Amino acid sequence: MRFGVLGPVQVRSADGAVVPVGGPRPRAVLVLLLLTPGRVVSLDRLVEGQYGDDPPAQAGNAVQAQVSRLRRALPGGLVEFSGNGYRIAVDPDDVDAHVFERLARDGRALLAAGRLTDAAEVLREALGLWRGAALVDLPHGDAQAARFEELRLVATEDLVDAELASPDGTQVARLRALVAAHPLRERFREQLVRALHEEGRTAEALAEFEDARRLLADELGADPAPGLAAAHLAVLRAEEPRTRRGLPARLTSFVGRDAELDRLAGTEARLVTVFGPGGTGKTRLAVEFATRAGGAACFADLSNVDSPDAVPLAVLAASGLREPGSRPGRTDPVDRLVAAFDQDLLLVLDNCEHVVGAVAALAHTLLARCARLRVLATSREPLGLTGETLLSLEPLAASTADDPAVRLFADRAAAVRPGFVVDADNADAVVAICAAVDGLPLAIELAAARLRQFGVAEIAGRLAGHGRFRLLSRGDRTAAERHRTLHAVVAWSWDLLGDRERVLARRFSVFAGASLAAVEEVCGVEDADEVLADLVDRSLVTVVDGRYRMSETIRLFCAQHLDETEERDVRRAHAAYYLALAQRADPHLRGAEQLTWLARLSAEHDNLMTALRHADRETGMRLVAALAAYWWLGGRRAQAGEVAAALLVGEIPDGLAEEYVSCVVHAWPRPAADHWERARRIVESGGLGRLRYPFGVALWGMVAGPPENPHADPGGLLGDDPWNLALGLFSEALIAVLDRGAAEGERGMLKALAAFRALGERWGAAQSLDWLAQDASWRGEWSLAHDRWAEALAMYELLGTTEECAELLCHRGRCLLRQGDPDGARAEFGRAAALFGRPAAESLLGLGEVARLTGDRDAAAGLLAAALAADEGGAWRTARTWTALARLADDPDEKAELHSRALRAARSPMLGAEFAAAVEGRAEVEPAGRAALLLGVAVALRGTARVGDPDVARVADAARAEIGAEAFAAAYARGAAMSRNQALTTVGA
Structure with missing residues (x-):
């Protein structure tokens, strides 16, 4: 419903019908309630x-009766009782008095900003709400009515100022009446x-001033105010009328552009163009610079100019120089501008992009003929003049809480929600x-304004859901139309584009940044390089180091203009292009060019992921397999998990068994058991055929664990690819280390290391070094172990393989525990946990062991339980956690x-090494003689003793003390001399 109090009380329904309210008493109650809509008005105030x-x-009972009559007249629920008073549940925008106040404020703000046409429009709308005297139905509302009448007069004065400063002026007759x-x-x-002076009626202007001076002296004994005196002086001096030559008033604080201000201050160029996408704050920067620079300035907003021929006239109007009409002399607006601007003056030409040619021509003429003039232009593309200095205005940095974008949000948010701070x-x-709005200042301000309705977390969530254009659709109504919403900002640039x-632009929206070659192949536009250059000039696309990109805001806008058929075709071409790139890169990732191709794929990471998400099933499966090495080596293995899992639905396409296995490896969360078993059968039966992506076999081994038969010969599977052969050497050596003995495994691992180094491949070399370091640490060769780990870690860090770095740190942490350095071990496990970025069993187990061995039993119990819950790859991996929990337990049976x-x-x-560790743990609950035997059996299973293990040393010392050193040594030696089968029989396995 709509309510009017600027005149007799008026109530209209949603369809415009008048709703009768009743007699004068209910109308008076309604006025009082409408003066503070949504807020409780006390019964005492209603009586007054x-x-x-x-x-x-x-009187109180009478008012209550009037409220009852008012309730019957209005729709149910509008007038509510609350405590000691009543409230009317309407929005202030439904009451003409409050709409008037808001519009009057907006009009004054537009006037201060030099937006004369917009100011006049808003102020006329505000004054048009008046239907008579204010609050005429309120018997004792003189003070409130006087307040509204004063606001009405001020708005009228503002409207006259706006009209006087516009080319059309205002009516003298209307002013005489006022x-x-x-x-x-x-x-x-x-x-x-x-x-009167503007119309050349000098005598009448002087007579009007004299009448005013005499009246003020007679009535008030006062002289004219400065404004009236200045107008009189301008008439006496026969000055050319000058209205609003200055700069728009600053309505908000200036945030985040100090570097750009310094650049503007440091240039001596006479023509500078600040250019960039819409909403980056070009106008605000230009006004701030001109204000700080001081001196004479003229600000011309060209946004409403609708033809090139009107550009000089718009600048003429902004300067305060009207067309001369019947006056003799200069009639060409450019000649008049030249005469007026031949002085020390900064001319700010704002919003030039839609008439850039005409602005360039005018600027060229003015600069050539006015030697002391400087021009500062703002545009979404350069003017293209010789001698033009360009300042590209980029979005604000928005990655940390100290960045300018965050400071701008905090500043504008505090205006909406007083007391708001970023904490x-x-x-x-x-x-x-x-970050979601690309650091775009206008979008940040629009987002901050929504704090009236939402919290910051909800705003962030809505923006992450690609609802930015809907969320950021309520801007400052005093802003230009193209700046009121985020959609309008981008639409203004879109409308200026050719076919x-x-x-x-819309086809480019499928990219997340791209090379020129990719754009040419995928977009299918003739002379794409030239068209792309035009988009760069118009600030819709940026180019850095040969790569082109759109901000996410512009990209989403352009994507909305793709129809279904065009989008399907472009995405198909996009996926095909990046599949070809991934397949071309894969062999290079296993050789000396590894780092170069990792960097190239990293630059295309977002495009690769986009291609994967939008590809058909077969293309998607091929992409997963082709990118396996890149994801693993680049530490991004989990990012394809959900897409890979979705690709497992349905039968395996013909010829894509290898791709299917790769999808199983990458699927997250872990795929169903039937997929694991199906993939295992394919791998172990030789169903992969000749490998196209050899790295996939390595991944299968690491993720699925050792085969049921760890002695199986993988040679037939690996083929004759040099990297595969090196991988075969590594696999054989690793199985030997884990199962057949450290000495045999070390010899094989050294061969694998040499093979990987010959290829220049760092990942395989680092894997080999890591296991060689563990071998050395078991023997107590601490220095050699740490040297090997240091070399391996350097390789992993070059590759960016965070998972492998974390695992290596855990290996080094376990070594430090055996060296008696729990603080060093804790630091390594802590670093590993940070790199894992999740509750990883490996780091949790390590931290739990440190806590247990240093006496913090409660912390140890919690960490070990968390490690057990992580369950990252099969029961055999949890054996060490069960052993650690057993050592922590007090109850013998437990x-x-x-x-x-x-x-x-x-x-x-x-696996001998893992089983040996469990056997060493079991020894602590066995009688002393059997404990000594089991410790020896563990040596037989592992192929070596593990030097420095504090738990093994504790059990050995206790057994030796109980049965004597000689008996202990005999039992230990007997166990260590056993064959594998004898050792397993002894343990009962």
Whole structure:
């Protein structure tokens, strides 16, 4: 419903029908409620408004009866009782008085900003709401009515100022009427003097001033105010009328462009163009620079100019110089501008992009003929003049809480929600908001304004859901139309494009940044390089180091203009291009050019992921397999998980068994058991055929674990590819290390290392070095072990393989524990946990062991339980965790049961090194003689003793003390001399 109080009370329904309210008393109650909509008005205030300072005895009951009548007249629920008063549940924008106040404020802001046409439009709308005197139905509302009448007069004065400063001026007759009605309002008098002077009616202007001076002296004993005196002086000096030559007033603080201001201040160029995408704050920067520079300035907003021929006239109007009409002399607007601007003056030409040719021509003429003039232009593309200095205005940095974008959000948010600050609780959400809108200042301000409705977390979530154009659709109504919403900002640039530019722009939206070659092949636009250059000039595309990109905001806008058929075709071409790139890169990732191709694929990472998400099933499966080495080596293995899992649905396409296995490896969360078993059968039966992507076999081994038969010969599977042969050497050596003995494994691992180094391949070399380091650490060759780890870690860091770095740090942490350095071990496990970025069993187990060995039993219990819950790859990997929990347990029966679980877990598959560790754990719950034997059996299974293990040393010392050194040594030696089968029989396995 709509309510009017600027005149007799008026209530209209949604369809415009008048709703009768009743007699004068209910109307008075309604006025009082409407003056503060949504807020409670006390019963005492209602009585005072009805009856003044001397109410009758039963005034309260009378007002309550009037409220009841009002309730019956209005729709149910609008008038509510609350505590000691009543409230009307309507929005302020439904009441004409509040709409008037808002529009009057907006009009004044537009006037201060030099937006004369817009200011006049808004102020006329505000004054058009008045239907008579304010609050006429409120018997005792003189003070409130006087306030509204004063606001009405001020808005009228503002409207006259806006009209006087516009080329069309205002009506002198209207001003004479206003002066007659309000003879002591000096602003009306000043405006009348100026209007008469503008029309060349000098004598009348002087006579008007004299009348005003005499009246003020007679009535008030005062002299004219400065504004009226200045208007009189301008008439006496016969000055050319100058209205609003200056700069728009600053309505908000200036944030985040200090570097750009310094660049502007440091240039001596006479023509500087600030250019960049819409909403980056070009106008704000230009005004700020001109304000700080001081001196004479003229600001011309060209956004409303609708033809090139009108550019000089618009600048003429902005300068305060009107067309001369009947005056003799200069009639060419350019000649008049030359005459006026031949002085030390900064001319700011704002929003030039839609008339850039005409602006360039005018600037060239003015600069050539006015030697002291400087021009500062703002545009979404350069003017293209010789001697033009360009300042490209990029979005604000928005990656940390200290960046300018976040400071801008905080500043504007505090205006909407007083007291708002960016703190530890909301910093992440604010950074996410600023990053989501690409650091675009206008978008940041629009987002901050939504704090009236939403919290920062909800705003961040809505922006992440690609709802930015809908969310950021409520801007400052005083702003130009193209700056009121984020959609309008981008649409203004889109509307200026030609047909070929629009085709390329919308097709380019499938990219997340691209090379020229990719754009030419995927977009299918003739002369794509030239068209792309046009998009760069128009600030829709940026280019850095030969790569082109759109901001996410512009990209989403352009994507909306793709129809279904065009989008399908472009995405198919996009996926095919990046599949070809991935397939071309794959063999290089296994050789000396590894780092070069990793960097190339990293630059295309977002495109590769986009191609994967939008590809058909067969192309998607091929992409997963072709990118396996890149994802693993680049530390991005989990990013394809959900897409890979979705590709497993349905039968395996013909010829794509290898691709299917790769999807199983990468699927996240872990795919169903039937996929694992199906993939295992394919691998172990030789169903992959000749490998196209050899790295996939390595991944299968690492993720699925050792085969049920660890002695199986993988040679037939690996083929004759040099990297595959090196991988075969590494696999054989690793199985030997884990199952047949450290000495044999070390010899094989050295061969594998040499093979990888010969290829220049770092990942395989680092893997080999890591295991060689562990071998050395088992023997107590600490220095050699740490040297090998250092070399391996350097290789991993070059590759960016965070997962391998984390695992290596855990290996080094376990070594430091055996060296007696728990603090060093804790640091390594902590670094590993940070690199894993998730609750990883390996780092949790390490930290739990440190806590256990340093006596922090509660922390150890929690960490070990978390490690067990992580469950990252089969029961055999949990054996060490069961052993650690057993060593922590106090109850003998519980301890024995946990050690038994460790032994059972380590049997599947049977790897000597893992099983040996579980056997050493079991020794602590056995009688001393058997304990000594089992410690020896562990040596037989592992192929070497593990020097420095504090738990093994504790068990050995206890057994030796109980049965004597000689008996201990004999039992230990007997176990260490056993064959593998004898050792397993002894343990019962």
